[in-house]
Amino acid sequence: MRAVRVRRAVDGFAQPAVAACSLALAVGLWQAATVVWGIPSILLPSPVEVLSALRSHPAEVAGDVLYTGFEIGLGWVAGVGIGMAVAGAMAASRRLRLAIYPLLLSVRIVPLVAVAPLLIVVFGATLRTRVLLAAILTFFPVTVATLEGLLSVPHSQLDLLRSVEASTWKRIRYVRLPNALPSVFAGVKIATPLAVEGVLIAEFLASSRGLGHAVLQAAAALDTPLLFGEVALIVGVGLTLFGLVVLAERALRWTDDGTDVGGFGTGDGVSAPTGERLVFGGVALAAVAGVWVVGTVVIPNARVFLPPPTAVAASLLETPALFLRASVESLWKLVVGWGVGAGVGGALGVVLAVAPRSRPVVGPFLVGARVTPSIVAAPLLLVWLGISFSAGTALVALATFFPVAIATTNGLTTLPDTHRSLLDSVDAPRRSRLFVRLRYGLPTVVAGVKLSLISGLSGVVIAEWFVANGGLGVLVNQGMRNLQPTLTYAAVVCLFTLGIVLFGGTTLLQRRLQF
Incomplete structure (x- = not known):
């Protein structure tokens, strides 16, 4: 135990020092690049x-x-x-x-x-x-x-x-x-x-x-x-x-x-019947709609910024092609951006899980990239890439990689101590160990994917506000700029539907992976 305490104390001093050195090195390379290439x-x-x-x-x-x-x-x-x-x-x-x-x-x-x-x-x-x-x-x-x-x-x-x-x-x-x-x-x-x-x-x-x-x-x-x-x-x-x-x-x-272990868990093993879940979900949506209707009546001058649900539904039914086309454009940005972000996040998560000593080096940049909100990164990407699909997908990737990276790191470190001891006793190869870790950590990774999809939707809207043309985010912005709240809310309803479908599908996948 004393040796463990000593090692923890050493790590406690060493890790911040390594992180500081890696940041200082990055700043030095940044300065050198601007001088050498004359940017x-x-x-x-x-x-x-x-x-x-x-x-x-x-x-x-x-x-x-x-x-x-x-x-x-x-x-x-x-x-x-x-x-x-x-x-x-x-x-x-x-x-x-x-x-x-x-x-x-x-x-x-x-x-x-x-x-x-x-x-x-x-x-x-x-x-x-x-x-x-x-x-x-x-x-x-x-x-x-x-x-x-x-x-x-x-x-x-x-x-x-x-x-x-x-x-x-x-x-x-x-x-x-x-x-x-x-x-x-x-x-x-x-x-x-x-x-x-x-x-x-x-x-x-x-x-x-x-x-x-x-x-x-x-x-x-x-x-x-x-x-x-x-x-x-x-x-x-x-x-x-x-x-x-x-x-x-x-x-x-x-x-x-x-070792940091654990993740998001895999549920309590006692799932409610599907019918019961659907009933409660329907009641919840009805409650949201009820609050919406009450708000249009109670809030002063609500119609200026809060149209009734009937008006929003009428807008969706009158121009379905407009919202369908915008939904497809937003979904395409989300798919491409999420694919890039999840790929980068998953790779970083694997590295951080299997090589704990890399965390002080990679960690500050990982957190720093995510701490830079998409809405703040938008002006920078606008300067670098202009209004383009690449800028939009970059914003989505920035919004999605962090939950996947954290979930992957935690998921790959959820292997029980008894299993780890058994693998050590048979001298299991590294590839086999990684496969076993992935088997136990996959539900946790999927839970991180759920959160990343929600973050990705926000990234899509910000991208379509600042650096991309077309999509539901453009309709949201257009409705607010032109004082057309019905258009804004109709686009928000489409975003909500898109999010429900993606989140629900990922949740079903997560349940199938529980063991």
Whole structure:
């Protein structure tokens, strides 16, 4: 045990040092590339130019960092706290789980960037609204990961506590929660960059302060060095928050060998009948429609930005070809972008799982790339690639690779200790070990794919707003610009339908992979 503690202490100092060295090396190569190849600063400014741009606005930069960081922190705390509380309640009751899960899915599956302007109109461009947007994006992956972790526990332990008549909440506290910690942290890791994205979406749309507003100003002025500097600060805020999560994870380390294990779980093995799921899903959708109808009546001047469902349905029926064509264009961007993002994320996940010493080197760049929200990367891609299909698929790939990478890493490290010992005893070859790991981790990987599809839909909308022509995102934007809320909501309904089909199909695949 003493040797294990010493090794952990050494790793605790060595890993941050390796990460810092890898970042410093990357910055040095960046500087050398701009000098050797003479890249214009409007395309790729050097680190020296970026630093100079930030130093020329010290007071404004410091104020923006503090303001945005405070908003992100509040949204993250709210989203993680609510997500864990909701997951605990759902784990305690199967009927409650069946009733709430479709509602959570309906809230998250619609890209937030499509409805954020409406939320800003309803609640105002206030701190509360920006925190709300961050919390909405954050709580869903935390809820999903925590719930599946709480439901994926050794049944022998649950049976033991049931035999002594332990209460449901005691079973959650002493069995489900300890076993769910790997899944909880996997969900929190995925959710952390989303808190950054939620705040920046709000600052992009309606704010006169913060890093999001500063990015827009720099992009409009074609001040690429300052734009890169503001993006670097956003990445720094996200990396800091992510680092705090990693420190908390290490403080609550659940294995003796220091290996991060666990993922999203594979369910509790007691699935509700399909008919019951369909009934609860239908009731949930009816509840959403009911709230929608009530909102059109209760909210003052609702028809200006909240058309009734009948008007939206009429719009869909009047021009079905328009929405079908836009849906196909959006789906094509999602398929290509997700394919690229999932391929990169899966490859990185395999590397991080089988070569743990690579994590300090690759980790900062992995997190940094995801912490850069799609809506912030859009101006950069617009400068580099212009309005093109390549820019659109790049944005989708940026939005999708991170959940797949995290899920793959966690999935490939879920092999039970007994199985690992057996493989060691027969000196199993590396290829066979990887196959066994994949067999046990595949449900976890598929769970990450579910989350990546939802993120991919948001990436598609952002791409079609900024760097691509055609698609449902263009219709959403057109409806908001021309004060045609019916068009906007009809496109959102199409996005919701597309998301439900993709998410539901992946969920069915995940259930078939449970063993």
